[in-house]
Amino acid sequence: MIPFFNVRIKPWRRLVAISLAVLTIRASTCFASTLWTRSSIKPHFSTETFPRPKNPSAIRLNQPEHFVIMDGFKELHKSALKQYCVVEIGSVAYFVRNRVEKTLPEEYTSVLPPLSIVPAVLINAQAGSPITRDFLEKSISTFSAIDDVFTLDFIKNGIIIAQVGRDETSTQVSSELQNYLTSKNIGLLFSRPTSHLEAPLPQGPYVLRGRNIHQPWRLYEDHLRAFVTAVFPADDGNPHGFQPLRAGAYNGLYPVVAVPSRIYYPATKDKPLNGKRITVKDIYFLAGIKKTLGSRAYTECYGPDEETSQFIQELIDQGAIILGKTKMGAYAGSEIPPEKCIDYFAPWNPRGDGYQGPSGSSSGAGATVAGYDWVDLSLGGDTSGSIRMPAASYGLWGLKGTDQAFPMKNIMPNVEAFDSIGILGRSPQELVNILKASGFASLSQAKLPSKIYYLTDWFPMKNDAQQAMVESFLKILENYIGIKHEKVSIAAEWLKSGPEGVRHLTVVEFLEKTGYYPNHYDGYHVYDKFRSDYQKKFGKKPYTSPFMERRWNRGKESSPENRQRSIDEMKVFRDWIFKTFLETEADGISGPIMLIPLGRPGNNPRDVVPPAGPEFAPTAYDSIFFSSVVGIPQAIIPIGQNPYQSRASGNTEYAPIVASFAGVRGSDLILIELAQKALERAGWPTIVQTGPNIFDLGESQNHPERIIRETSKLS
Secondary structure, eight states: OOOSOSSOOGGGGGOOOOOOOEEEETTEEEEOOOOOOSSSEEEOOSSOOOOOOSOGGGOOOOOOTTOOOOTTHHHHHHHHOEEEEEEEETTEEEEEOSSOSEEOOGGGTTTSOTTOEEEEEEEEOOTTSOBOHHHHHHHHHHHHHHOSSOOGGGTTTOEEEEEOOTTOOOOOBOHHHHHHHHHHTOEEEEEOOSSTTOOOOOSEEEEEETTEEEOEEEEEEOTTOOEEEEEEEOSSSOTTBEEEOOOOOTTSSSOEEEEOOGGGOOOOSSOTTTTOEEEEETTBOOBTOOOOTTOHHHHHHOOOOSSOOHHHHHHHHTTOEEEEEEOOOGGGOOOOTTTSOOSSOOOOBOSTTSOBOOOSTTHHHHHHHHHOTTOOEEEEEESSSTTHHHHHHHTOEEEEOOTTSSOOTTBOOSOTTTOEEEEEESSHHHHHHHHHHTTOOOGGGSOOOSOEEEETTTOSOSSHHHHHHHHHHHHHHHHHHTOOOEEEOHHHHHHHHOOTTTTTSOHHHHTTTTTHHHHHHHHHHTTHHHHHHHHHHHSSOOOOOHHHHHHHHHHHHOOHHHHHHHHHHHHHHHHHHHHHTOOOOTTSSOOOEEEOOOSOSSOOBTTSOOOSOOSSOSSSOSTTHHHHHHTOOEEEEEEEEEEEEOTTTSSEEEEEEEEEEEESTTOHHHHHHHHHHHHHHHTOOOOOOSSSOSSOTTOSTTOHHHHHHHHHHHO
């Protein structure tokens, strides 16, 4: 038998156990006995711990004189206590997953006592070749380059686990490596499968608790206050189940979110989303996790959900990692600071001076992608702009999906006629990956758009710099597709070819209440059961903010007959748009595209109450409502930044500028790929940054934001 330590390193004989960390009984906290090691791991405790005993071999809990050990106490202890472990390795905090990845043989107990907690790095040894210092250093260098969970502190006073094949008859370590490990106080052991059926563990960072190998998930602070709940995979075997992350770390000022090592999840054909870190708006059901819907009343009325949203299940099956649920406007309403958000604190927007408004009900979703480079994608919803406005405010790639093109089971509805999935990311490729995994047709399967419509109903935009950037983007679209845009007016064309029987009305008159009644009727009555349940449970009505109270009052006043009439109008308008502008070609996925204005031109301070005005679009003839009413996909593309003078910082800051276009139903992926390829051919940046600016200033000679700046200098 190959010995556990092929390299005998004397300092490891001094290895003794460290604490098992925090034991909890509901709200109460108690602790295991504390033992210590020379390693760099620090256990986290929230209250006073038991003093360290002088003799590590005689560890026991300090017992007050009045404390009596009862028969069967050990069994009671096992059944009543849950254990959660947070450690620091170097300056980074980790949540140690309870699930055991593998247990080493009993003969290793003398080296790793049951209560020890030790950092470890697992590498795959090359069959038939000795492990050399060069091989080890290359492995460590690769890990450092691709992963944010692994740090070099894992090998300081830690263990290297070399994973070998079951039939490997000998393991060799070069003398150079032996000397290196000894000098660095690093242990080395070899691990092999116990049977041909045992799959090897993924390479990467681990924690050894005694002989058990566990995954450490890195803890990041949610300093933007964007999350409602950080979540963690359930340990009960349900691949679609979750548990709340029960952890605190660092200075305790912010909630924390746990992420796994990217090394664990190499992309495969079967799992194209392997390891992609995704946050989800609080409308998505997660089994084991409560929904809040941005409402304290809703939160206290119901328990955790029992089933995960179908769309989320499909993403998990393809390797996606769900990190948590993000904040939203109460009941998916467009609550914005400073005066509308009552039940929760609206997330911070990291762009510009850090005091910009978050915008839209998917505000938390946007903040996680714009502010945290450890988040890859965020899922929201879009009924009347809830993904498009955050995409514009945060300067992100976004997609309002074709309605009913994604599975909507176990997603909290808002307005069924307009509801759609929304996706946010910093790069087009991230959106491409998730859309391909969801089965959408790609640009390679379609024809290039036959027409680019420029809607004079809403163009030009009021801000000259914003308009100039969008026109620059339009030119690169024209160059890539090989056609010129056509200026058209929906309103003018309606008067010429509108449907018989309603053509005497202007399109504004015809669509006057098409969005109003479904939005308010559904937005109120979808919560009928909740209001009834809350009244029965607590003997009072649920609180709603003044803003949402006004919306609900409009819903009370809306009749089902008016709602149905609006739905009928929507169908008439849709059919006319498809026939007149967006006729799909024979392949079912190709067709024209429409450029649509989107986003503010500059400063949008979160501490300024907006001027009085209508809280709801007076008509569905609106640049935001258009794609909702027609049910088509709309892509949002970050293209530049517009300078403004900030009162908050006293400096010149930059607001994101986006372009946006819509296409035929089902062209969701095609729109994103089209924008990506057009930008790449033109030499424009396609990946946005986290933090104040979406791009480095003047990143491209041809970039419109640079042109705008240079022009303003000349003037």
